[in-house]
Structure formats: structure tokens, C-alpha cells
Amino acid sequence: MMAIRELKVCLLGDTGVGKSSIVCRFVQDHFDHNISPTIGASFMTKTVPCGNELHKFLIWDTAGQERFHSLAPMYYRGSAAAVIVYDITKQDSFHTLKKWVKELKEHGPENIVMAIAGNKCDLSDIREVPLKDAKEYAESIGAVVVETSAKNAINIEELFQGIRHMRHPLGTKMSVGTRHPSLQPTLLPARAQPLLQFPASTTQSRRRT
Numbered sequence: 187m188m189a190i191r192e193l194k195v196c197l198l199g200d201t202g203v204g205k206s207s208i209v210c211r212f213v214q215d216h217f218d219h220n221i222s223p224t225i226g227a228s229f230m231t232k233t234v235p236c237g238n239e240l241h242k243f244l245i246w247d248t249a250g251q252e253r254f255h256s257l258a259p260m261y262y263r264g265s266a267a268a269v270i271v272y273d274i275t276k277q278d279s280f281h282t283l284k285k286w287v288k289e290l291k292e293h294g295p296e297n298i299v300m301a302i303a304g305n306k307c308d309l310s311d312i313r314e315v316p317l318k319d320a321k322e323y324a325e326s327i328g329a330v331v332v333e334t335s336a337k338n339a340i341n342i343e344e345l346f347q348g349i350r351h352m353r354h355p356l357g358t359k360m361s362v363g364t365r366h367p368s369l370q371p372t373l374l375p376a377r378a379q380p381l382l383q384f385p386a387s388t389t390q391s392r393r394r395t
């Protein structure tokens with residue numbers, strides 16, 4: 187029988203940035219233009235084979251509307267990873283992302299892996315957030331960063347793969363300072379532009395203050 191490793195992941199970010207759409211694309215390979223705002227949170231799972239094991243993502247998709255903000259700790263507490271999403275066409279959503287990172291650093295699990303997703307990269311002609319800004323910010327906090335499109339299925343698999351690669355093995359955080367080949371910047375398939383960037387030096391550079 188194959189071993190199953192579980193990985194609890196939560197999605198955080200402003201309302202309308204596409205958190206539910208990312209999860210829906212990842213789990214069901216589906217995109218809905220008329221998706222409703224999440225109320226509270228929703229839960230989905232996806233199991234993927236990995237060598238001799240099965241890796242099961244337990245995904246909590248939180249509601250981005252401000253009135254649900256106080257519920258978020260219920261979902262990020264106990265999470266191995268957080269996907270923090272912004273909309274590349276909305277500078278405000280990048281600002282909100284930074285607030286989530288601050289909250290996670292202050293109140294989240296100590297070793298939580300952070301992955302930043304700049305969603306709606308299919309709309310890059312009306313972009314407000316340069317990829318360079320996101321990369322620099324991600325580097326400064328030791329996070330994975332990638333631009334995604336839930337609509338066009340760009341970099342969604344890679345986003346979740348990136349999270350798996352930040353864990354070694356899945357469910358057990360690599361110790362700070364340990365270098366693993368999978369943390370090197372990864373070349374993605376041609377359609378998967380732009381690049382998934384891993385932090386340069388360590389799995390995490392965050393510190394509690």
C-alpha cells in the first residue's frame with residue numbers, strides 16, 4: 187500500500203484576486219467566470235502521486251472580504267504552507283498581501299512555507315504590479331513566487347509543486363540553512379511563463395521579532 191503524506195495549505199489574499207479560482211483550477215481543472223465570493227472558507231483536497239508516495243493537499247480557501255478577516259487564523263494555524271495571492275492588475279491587492287505576510291509572521295506557525303501567487307497574468311496588458319517588485323519582495327521574506335492565471339491554467343500546478351519542493355520530505359520542514367537541489371530556480375515548461383522563483387539562499391529567512 188502506498189504511503190499518504192498530508193499537507194495542509196491555506197490561501198489568503200484580498201477579495202477577488204482569484205483564490206477560489208486557483209483552487210478550482212488545481213483540483214478540478216475548471217474555471218468559472220461567474221464564481222461567487224467565498225463565505226467564511228471552503229475546503230478541497232487533491233492527491234498527487236510522487237514516487238512511491240501519494241501527497242494529499244488539504245486546501246483551505248479563505249474568504250478575502252474584510253468582514254471575514256478574523257476567521258483567517260483558524261485556517262492558517264496548523265497550516266504547513268500559505269499561498270498568498272494578489273492580482274497583478276491591482277496594486278492595492280499587493281499591499282494587502284504584505285499585510286497578510288506580516289500577520290503570518292506575527293501569528294502564524296513558525297515554520298510555515300509562504301508562496302506568493304501573482305494571479306491574472308493573462309491580463310498583463312493592464313498590469314499594475316511589476317514582476318520585479320514581487321520577486322524582490324518574495325526574496326526578502328524567503329518565499330516562493332510565481333505569476334499564475336487560473337483562467338488560462340498557467341503555473342497553477344507549478345505553484346503547488348513549488349510548495350511541495352519547499353518541504354523535504356512533505357510534511358517535514360527542512361531546517362533553516364539546509365540547501366536542497368529543488369530549491370534552485372526551476373526551469374518551467376515553455377507555456378509556463380513567467381518563471382517560478384525560489385528564495386536564493388535558504389528555505390526561510392523569516393524571523394520572529
Ligand SMILES: Nc1nc2c(ncn2[C@@H]2O[C@H](COP(=O)(O)OP(=O)(O)OP(=O)(O)O)[C@@H](O)[C@H]2O)c(=O)[nH]1
Binds near residue numbers: 201
Ligand atoms: N482574467 C482572469 N480572471 C480571473 C482569474 N482568476 C480569477 N478570475 C476572476 O476574478 C474574479 C474573482 O475570483 P475568485 O476566485 O472568486 O476570487 P477570490 O480571491 O476567491 O475572492 P473571495 O472569495 O471574495 O476572497 C472572478 O470573476 C474570476 O472569474 C484569472 O486568472 N484571470
